[in-house]
Amino acid sequence: MGRSPVTLSRLRLGRLKVVRRRLLQRYEHQPLVSCLAGLYGCQWRRYQRSRLECASLGILIVTFALTLVLLYLWSEVLAVCLLSEGQRLYLHWGHKVDPHFLSHSPSALSLSARFLIFIVSVYEGLDVQVPGTCPLVLAVFLTQVYCTLADLSAELDVSVTVWRAAVLGLFLALLLALYLVPLGMYSPCIKDEGTLGPAPALIGHRGAPMLAPENTEMSFEKAVEAGAQGLETDVTLSYDGVPFLMHDRTLQRTTNVQEVFPNRTKEPAAMFSWSELEQLNAGAWFLSVSARSRNQSVYTLRGFLDLAARHDRLVIFDLYRPPIGHPYRDTWITRTLEVVQNESSIRSSQVMWLAPEMRYLVQELDPELQQTSGQMAPIEELQEEGIVKLNLHYSTMSQKLIRYCTLNISTNLYVVSQPWLYSLAWCAGVQSITTNAPQILINLSFPLFIMTPEQYRLMWVLTDIVSAVLSSLVMC
Secondary structure, three states: OOHHHHHHHHHHHHHHHHHHHHHHHHHOOOOHHHHHHHHHHHHOEEOOOOOOOHHHHHHHHHHHHHHHHHHHHHHHHHHHHHHOOOOOOOOHHHHHHHHHHHHHOOOHHOOHHHHHHHHHHHOOOOOOOOOOHHHHHHHHHHHHHHHHHHHHHHHHHOOHHHHHHHHHHHEEEEEEHHHHHHHOOOOOOOOOOOOOOOOOOOEEEEEOOOOOOOOHHHHHHHHHHHHHHHHHEOOOOOOOOOEOOOOOOOOOOOOHHHHOOOOOOOEEEHHOOHHHHHOOOOOOOOOOOOOOOOOOOOHHHHHHHHHHHHOOOOEEEEOOOOOOEEEEOOOHHHHHHHHHHHHHOOOHHHHHEEEOOOHHHHHHHOOEEEEOOOOOOOOHHHHHHOOOOOEEEEHOOOOHHHHHHOOOOEEEEEEEOHHHHHHHHHHHOOOOOEEOOHHHHHHOOOOOOOOOOHHHHHHHHHOOOOOOOHHHHHHH
């Protein structure tokens, strides 16, 4: 039996209204929705206008921020893997910015800063524990994961009892390990009262490069004024045999060579004569309102040594061998040694001699120099070469390094400019550090984090109790 004409007419009319309403709806390119749909399902097309785009954008921004946090934590996990394989940990500014920004306030150290200090210390053999909320946060996180998995098992109609028992067992095991592991750790920053050694001496890295142009007379004067007990630099020989201070292979970064010698900007610094180097300005690049800082000259090794002698400061310098074709390529060591011994007023005992080339000859010519090695070699080998100091990257800080001190081999670490890293070196018993910021570290009268064994245990016990209470509260 067919439909009546009235019913068919109403049906057609209803369909026409729906079609008309759809035609009147606005379909347009909405950047957010189009991007989400395209990335998710490869559907790049126009979408119906929505009033919820702002809310979705907010959710997307929050999700992106959380993703950045997870990526940062994953970078720290990768650091753990590198350290566990015995590889050196190279930290760039992205790893350091958070601890550096907050390091002036110990109570404000962020979670990521604490976690980074924790993993570096543990896998370098220092096992430093920093007061913080890591166990508490991780415990709550594990509890939340347990609740989520338990709910998921119920929705999927899995045997709830078996599944929850397995997840709960794993959860409790991880939580128990999280609670107990810190209590059995050793750290040089966990010390009895009165056992903390003196603060590491400060050696200005190319002077005080935050206050004046690096490797200039003004920079080293600022380092002395800031309280640096030593000065560090880099030495290159000019084409006519004048040792001068320059870190880079070329003059382009720290001088106005492009203005004075526009056709020689890529030429090695050692291929310029001293009369040519005297024409350059080594401070115009430096961002400062001081007229003096913007009008500095290339500094000679002789001037540097005389400045250190006047202020009774130690010196250490990297010595670069001139390129092929340089008149002093084969006599660069003896020429530099000649300046130290005969042309400057410094005492040889103030010089930490770092260049490994022809070390036996250098020792024979000037036995008062403090022979310094840039390599962590076996103790027997160091003693055979007459090494009295080690100059090492801060990532080599470890219990093995501390043992060198018992054999009268002191340690200098470079480049340490953050108070939290300086605190680690202090706790570890390092004798000196090379720094870009002597004016900041000189004001640190005590390590940022240090505690007695009793305080350490009390901190973790209280943290475990609070963590257990919060975990119970969020347990589903």
